[in-house]
Amino acid sequence: MSDAVVAFDASGLAQVVERARALLDDGDVIAARLLAAGAYDQAKAGAQFAARFGAAKQLVGKARQLQGDALLIEARAKMRLAAEYDAARDAGQAAGKGRPKNIPDENVFTQAEAGLSAKDIHEARKLAAAEGRAPGIVERAIAARLMAGLEPSRANLRAAVGTSTATAAERGNNLYETPAEATRVLLALERFASKVKEPACGRGAIARLLEDAGYEVDLADLVDYGTADRHGVLQRVEDFLEAEADDEQSDICTNPPYGAALNRFVAHALRVHRPRKMALLLNLNFVCGFDDPERVFAMDSNPPARIHVFTRRLPMMHRDGWDGPEASSRMNTAWFVWEADEDGNYAGPTVINRVDWKDYDIPAGSHGDPACQPDTAEASASVSAGQGAVKGPEGTGHEIDSGPKPAAVASAADPYDEAVAIVLRDRKASAAYVQRMLGISYTRAASLIERMEKEGIVGPANRAGKRDVLAVAA
Numbered sequence: 001m002s003d004a005v006v007a008f009d010a011s012g013l014a015q016v017v018e019r020a021r022a023l024l025d026d027g028d029v030i031a032a033r034l035l036a037a038g039a040y041d042q043a044k045a046g047a048q049f050a051a052r053f054g055a056a057k058q059l060v061g062k063a064r065q066l067q068g069d070a071l072l073i074e075a076r077a078k079m080r081l082a083a084e085y086d087a088a089r090d091a092g093q094a095a096g097k098g099r100p101k102n103i104p105d106e107n108v109f110t111q112a113e114a115g116l117s118a119k120d121i122h123e124a125r126k127l128a129a130a131e132g133r134a135p136g137i138v139e140r141a142i143a144a145r146l147m148a149g150l151e152p153s154r155a156n157l158r159a160a161v162g163t164s165t166a167t168a169a170e171r172g173n174n175l176y177e178t179p180a181e182a183t184r185v186l187l188a189l190e191r192f193a194s195k196v197k198e199p200a201c202g203r204g205a206i207a208r209l210l211e212d213a214g215y216e217v218d219l220a221d222l223v224d225y226g227t228a229d230r231h232g233v234l235q236r237v238e239d240f241l242e243a244e245a246d247d248e249q250s251d252i253c254t255n256p257p258y259g260a261a262l263n264r265f266v267a268h269a270l271r272v273h274r275p276r277k278m279a280l281l282l283n284l285n286f287v288c289g290f291d292d293p294e295r296v297f298a299m300d301s302n303p304p305a306r307i308h309v310f311t312r313r314l315p316m317m318h319r320d321g322w323d324g325p326e327a328s329s330r331m332n333t334a335w336f337v338w339e340a341d342e343d344g345n346y347a348g349p350t351v352i353n354r355v356d357w358k359d360y361d362i363p364a365g366s367h368g369d370p371a372c373q374p375d376t377a378e379a380s381a382s383v384s385a386g387q388g389a390v391k392g393p394e395g396t397g398h399e400i401d402s403g404p405k406p407a408a409v410a411s412a413a414d415p416y417d418e419a420v421a422i423v424l425r426d427r428k429a430s431a432a433y434v435q436r437m438l439g440i441s442y443t444r445a446a447s448l449i450e451r452m453e454k455e456g457i458v459g460p461a462n463r464a465g466k467r468d469v470l471a472v473a474a
Helices: 002-008 011-026 029-052 057-090 118-133 137-147 154-160 180-189 205-212 262-273 293-301 376-385 416-426 431-438 442-454
Strands: 195-198 216-221 251-254 277-283 306-310 333-339 351-355
Touching (some): 029 057, 057 137, 057 154, 118 137, 137 154, 180 205, 180 351, 195 205, 205 216, 262 293, 416 431
Parallel strands (some): 195 216, 306 351
Antiparallel strands (some): 277 333
């Protein structure tokens, strides 16, 4: 068997690859593409054959190198053919599946005659777009696979340059960091108990902002990322689906793993952990579905209190380790918030809110400013009293403000007078609104609203979580 494997490494395939390269250089793109595709298939089969029968690493590596060379030639040929086809089509000299009746046959050619299918052209356009954004990315992606000792396949190339969805194997730990924009909206619209559990913490994208807002965060994940809280305590490594509830019934805030485990994850949290409040960042499609009993348990038997739907798609949550071109998200997402009533039940009804994360984005220069971070007193006031828009443990009210956008970042000394002026001018007394208008942290805005209540400028939050503005602008 080893002799058969050795026979594969003859000069024949290498010569085919070099012939394809020469054809491409000479402009015979169709022939180059066909020859490279054949060489790719032969090298792929040879590499798999060699690996299966334990051939030397050098032999497997040689086959994969030829496969990578052929793949690069094929990709370049496809991109050139697609570009030439698009140019000819724009000039009225190319057709799709059929010939237009008003153009003589000798003046037009079809996709099939160009040696391309509609799928080939679509894929080639995407590869060309990726090359335009990052010149050389196709060649670098193939080289990276070879350096790692991995097969340079067509599917891997599409995933590496961002032109298709990665396979399950390529996704690895399936970690997609949560954009800060999503967590900022949640912190503006909801408040939690002083300690929050993050059972799918990843590298701490959500936890960092929770801590910035004054919360203590209990970190855990199925994978050991070495994530630590602000006190230096490392995350626990545990499977949430097998984790038992703690005595505190801690609030939960996380971006859970999507895929086959998602329904079980949500149902397990509601059935076993029974948090007072739980906020999960989910695909909006989670609202739908009827044939999975876990989904029905989460959405029908224990409906969420609120769903904050992002009207504008969030920035792309690229998987951990992704170094390809950045893209905008193709997924509609929402914060699903479950909140137990006085009897400990998740009884709904579900209120759907539409929110634009850009209304909650922090102005440049304000995030990270010490003056915008909660001190101990502010954090305590926020956690114990909350914002005007959401009452907290005793209620399920909410509001979403609209109107003027932030004009400037508040002064570092004391933004109270500016906050009062805004509330009196716009007759809106919510921490979320003050936060957006002044560009300060939510906890700081909440403390300002509480101070206004003590001074009789605004009234207490009603059952719907809203406050009346009692004073009148001078």
